[in-house]
Amino acid sequence: METLWNNYRYLILRRVTQISILVLYFGANAWGWNILMGNLSSSLFLNFIPLSDPYAALQMLVAGATLAVDLLVGVAIISLFYLVFGGRAFCSWVCPINIITDASSWLRSKLEIDRAINKKQPASRTIRYWVLALSLIISFFMGITAFEFISPISMVHRGIVFGLGFGWAAMLMIFLFDLFVLKHGWCGHICPLGGFYSLLGKFSLLRVHHLQEKCTLCMKCKEVCPEIQVLHMIGKESLPVLSGECTNCARCIEVCDDDALEFSIRKLAQNKQLESNNENNK
């Protein structure tokens, strides 16, 4: 039992967080709770503190909308929060799509689908930055928040809180896409919100740290990591995970039997040094 907790503690905490957030939003609409009202695009915390999606606000800005003060305050709060806790902490701790894609990726490995695929997947993880740029270009030219009208994230989240409609189709599409088409396809390759938070997370303080001297090269961390490229240092050097693409999901920490991975506060000056050394070594 203790090992079970030890190996899944962060996963359990993440699911609890994700589901509690959904329940709070749902309760606000259904039963008039006022802890967390609205949805992930913009909400009101404790009837007082505005919270807003900075990526949505960026699209609004590019589309030519006037940004209201409440919105800007909400954007500032959310941006600061993720600057501290890692941009893509949103992806693994808040976003409801994460539950779907994690399920899909679990089934994919259980069915051993990747053993049936001979070729290396041709898709690049930089697609998300292209999609991000494209969303801003379209927002600019069409005068509309381009991603917000197709976002499966808000479709699903809004759907759960306000009524789903055909939103289940979006859920199923993402599930099947990740299962059969591309491993970690949506969250790891395409989602521009993830791309946005990756950029924001470059500067975040909370990081996973690898201690090479403890590592036994079992590679369990690389097996569970949805953004495997961020763990390039495993078994090679003691380095923090500096890539903003790390979602701080902490799966690597909990599966490691050797305590070779842990959360730590980024030591800014030192890490900058490491980062530049790293660049030079490439």
Place this chain on the structure above:
Amino acid sequence: MKKEALSDRRKFILNMARGAGLATISGFIWSAFVDEATASPLLLRPPAAIKEKDFLKTCIKCGLCAIACPYHTLLLAKPGDNKPLGTPYFEPREIPCYMCPDIPCVPVCPTGALDESSVTTDGVLDINIADMGVAVVDDNSCIAFWGIQCDACYRACPLLGEAITIEYTKNERTGKHAFMKPVVQPDICTGCGMCEKACVTEKAAIFILPRDVAEGKAGNYYIKGWDKNDEKRLENANEIKTTTEISKKSAMDSLNGSLEDLY
């Protein structure tokens, strides 16, 4: 024949070109989809909504207005509703806007897509100046126009006797009854839709349309000469703008000339 390996620079340029090509394809598909998906001219927005074009880019689709609405009037468009996704709207025949004096849906809007100042008179919220749309009567299906007495819409109107008035005319068919016809006063109607909800016909004979769909426009070249206020528009009128060239011929020449230039 063995081909020479591509240089790194060439590879880089080719890969960038591929990326740009794919981005162009997906960009056009995406734009086309969004353009179609946001075209919904018959949608009724919450009170104080800014112009539709601005609304679509300003509304962040958080649903705070829908949560604030005590009557569950406001809905967020779901996939499958064929309306701009996630934006708030209402369907008066289902649940109309009950025109709360404190307008709870408006001040909660974080982005200003619902603009408090447009429903404020002298610093006080005033739902009576809201403009969600305008009621339109189909006098072919309205039974009051048949001569059957019905004033359901008139009674349901929250601006009783102002936004809908009753016009009395003689019923020539019977010779002894009156028609009591509902007439909408479009400048006063807020488009709340309580009339549409109350209408007794199978499909409502009075219904709300967005104002720019329901109304025509005379153009600023028509001036009501009998209306002092309207005449004031002439005072500073000095702009001469024509789209067709004015004929230099005299009127007589023009009338007596050949008909050639007509064909």
